[in-house]
């Protein structure tokens with residue numbers, strides 16, 4: 001069975017969705033960069049070893065990432081899962097876990113890389129928003145896309161209501177992506193596209209705004 005390590009910094013709701021999805025993987029450890037992360041307690045409630053590696057105890061990004069890699073490697077995971085891990089990772093770290101480091105981002109990439117994605121989506125007036133699970137490469141939020149979920153932007157939406165609608169989908173697609181990885185069904189092509197093997201294709205569309213005829 002493949003094993004994973006999950007990195008968090010805060011609330012940990014994606015981590016919780018992964019723990020509760022009963023995936024065919026061993027969750028070897030949860031590591032938090034923040035000693036006060038709520039997710040640490042959630043992990044412990046699920047009997048998952050939860051560790052803290054406080055980024056404030058390290059002077060440079062390089063030092064922190066070296067310590068982080070050493071901690072991760074104690075568990076020898078097949079996959080490292082960033083779940084609300086609020087640190088920009090060094091190139092060395094990303095290269096070390098090439099092809100086995102994934103992230104969830106709260107937008108339909110390549111739109112809205114970076115922070116405050118829901119507020120920016122509202123400001124731009126987009127009608128469809130969503131979330132993306134992708135492999136991590138040195139270019140922030142630019143790695144090969146594994147899966148995306150789209151939601152409508154509804155009249156009267158605020159950052160909070162839109163964010164909650166997106167988060168609900170995050171909790172579905174992140175466990176799904178890990179399941180596919182565990183099943184060995186993901187391949188990254190040389191030009192950086194992800195193939196899902198043995199896929200049951202469905203042709204569907206989300207149209208927004210939509211009115212019943």
Ligand code: GRF
Pocket residue numbers: 008009010011012013014015083084085104105106131167170
């Ligand atoms: C999520 O919105 C995720 O997309 C982003 O950070 C947030 C983490 O939330 N990367 P949680 O800690 O998983 O609840």
